[in-house]
Amino acid sequence: MRTTKTPNSRLAEWIARTGLSNAELARRVKAAAQQAGHPQVSPDATAVRRWCQGNQPRRPIPGIIADVISDALGYRVTSYELGLGDSPAEDRSLLYNRDWVVTVDTVSDLGRADVDRRRFLAAAPFAAVAATGPSRDWLLATLDQQPDPGPRVRLEDVTAVKNMFSEFQKIDIFQGGGSGRLVLAAYMNVHVYPLLRRPQADDVRRALCEAAAEQTYLLGWMAYDNGEHGTAQRYLIQSLRLAEESGNVPLGAHVLAGMADQATLLGHPEEGLRLAQSGRHGLRGASPAALADLWALEGRALAAMGVTSAATKAVAQSEAAAEQIRPDDEPEWALFIDPAYLHGEHAMTLRDVGDHAGAAEHAKLSIDHARRQQRARRGALSQAALASTHLQRRDLEQAHAAGLRTLSLAGKVKSSRAIEAVADLQKRMEPFGRHRLVADFTERARVLTAA
Structure with a gap:
């Protein structure tokens, strides 16, 4: 039949x-x-x-x-x-679900798929439009779901989670996103995400969701830095939902900053601009560090779009916000938003709008701060920015010297962004043809990428 x-x-x-x-x-x-x-x-x-x-x-x-x-x-x-x-898990994790129970299931499934290195997740693409709903819903946040019953979570449990965040963030800053991410994912699967299913007092619940959002953001950021953009996007969206649950507005704005950075890097600056502006509008003056970061990323997006004047103004706004930063008053997740980071971002913005002198000045300041902190990844990114300003001035010798420093620093971390900065520098050297310095840099870069 x-x-x-x-x-x-x-x-x-x-x-x-x-x-x-x-x-x-x-x-x-x-x-x-x-x-x-x-x-x-x-x-x-x-x-x-x-x-x-x-x-x-x-x-x-x-x-x-x-x-x-x-x-x-x-x-x-x-x-x-x-x-x-x-x-499937990689599709569902692109959604910002209002149902708290579904959110917990989603982020738990995502973590397990990541640790298991399932092929579908590794091949999951970045979806430019996926952030439209989450950023809107974050600004209009409400919630009414409760977790499943079980042993009550204590503030001591949350403190232990936050202490682990500090250690994993150091790994990311000093060794790159490719170091320790799967260990962090395994820790989250075993020790953190199960806590979200258990009942808590209101104050404990907010603190737990905040800690889980911080760690989930860090998972996304590490995946982003390691070039796993589909995985990164999914973690960031779920981190935004957890941040909403915690009621921590600066943390949610910080997650939107990471989403904006990724969108602009992947060739979607209009989306990056919208995300940065959403975070800035939601922030409403809290956390000067988060505000400085959002303005910096708005500048990066505007520069990529070719909107020179607005990009330059965004840099100035970021600098003004940075002057108000008091590190002791900022959350731990904001500690990386410092002169090494901000000057490095401004260097790339000004480079992209053709302000060679301004870009070089910011790059050198970033390099100096990164050297003192022994932050190889940030140093590599800023050395690459400095090298590109030398190329814009047709000074190949200075560009080659800065390029070699980029290679040296990039080799010290597991970061696809550092490798991509090297590849970008190679491309910018192409107009110089077969010059011996270009050939030398190309060969050294080949050795690094092969390793």
């Missing part, structure tokens, strides 16, 4: 909302699949018609369809909403 398939009316309705023809949707799905490393995924208009008739595409196609439709609409749509099955 022949079984009649049930048409997938939800998928057909969502496709209609995008205004895409079946052929165009198929073309975009194929292109996205190629970019994500799935060359075997090659649908045509007939395949799309069959999906709407009830044929269930195999993974990873449902997730790719969801990404393509989300991009077309400008907000996140999951494979579940498209009638293509339950959202």
Whole structure:
């Protein structure tokens, strides 16, 4: 007896909302699949018609369809909403769920998938539009769900979590995001995320959610620094939800700063600008360090967009906020927002808007502070910025010298951002052709990246 398939009316309705023809949707799905490393995924208009008739595409196609439709609409749509099955962990973790129990399940699943190094998570792409809902919901936050019953959590439990944050943050700052992240993820899975399921007094609950948000942010930041952008984005979105639950507005703004930094780095400066501005508007004057960071990242986004005047003004606003920073009054997660970091960010902003002298000045200040603190990653990024200002002035010898210092520092940390700074410097040297200094730097860089 022949079984009649049930048409997938939800998928057909969502496709209609995008205004895409079946052929165009198929073309975009194929292109996205190629970019994500799935060359075997090659649908045509007939395949799309069959999906709407009830044929269930195999993974990873449902997730790719969801990404393509989300991009077309400008907000996140999951494979579940498209009638293509339950959202897998990497899809669900892109959502900012109002239900607290679902949030705890989501972040726990994400942590387990990360520790297990499951292939689907490692290959998960960065979705530019995924942050639209979370940043909006953070500003309009309300909640009413309670965790599952169990032994009560004590403030002593929360203190232990916060003490561990301090140690893992030091690992990130001094050794790079590739060092210790999976150890942190395992710690969160065993010792922290289970606490979120247990009942707490209101003050303990806020403190626990704050500590969990800090650690989850750090997981995202470490993944970002290690070039695992899909994983990083998912951790950051869940960290934002945890920060909302804690009621800590500066911490939520800090998470948005990390999301803005990632979006701009990956070629989405308009999204980076919107995220930085959302964080700044929500901050409402609290935490000068967080404000200085958000202004700095707003400047980076504006520079990438080519909006020179506004980018320069953002740098000035960041400097003004930095003058109000009192380290003893700032939370521990803000300790890295210091002269080494801020001058380094300003150097890259001014470099990108063509202010060579200003960029060089900020780069040198950042380098000096980073050297005194023995922060190799920040030193590498700022040395690369300094080298690029020398290239803009056509001073290849000075650029080569700064480039060698970049290589030396980049070799001391496990950070894809440091390696990407080296690759960017190589690209900027290309106009100098086969000059011996270019050849020397290229060979040394090859040795580093191979190692």
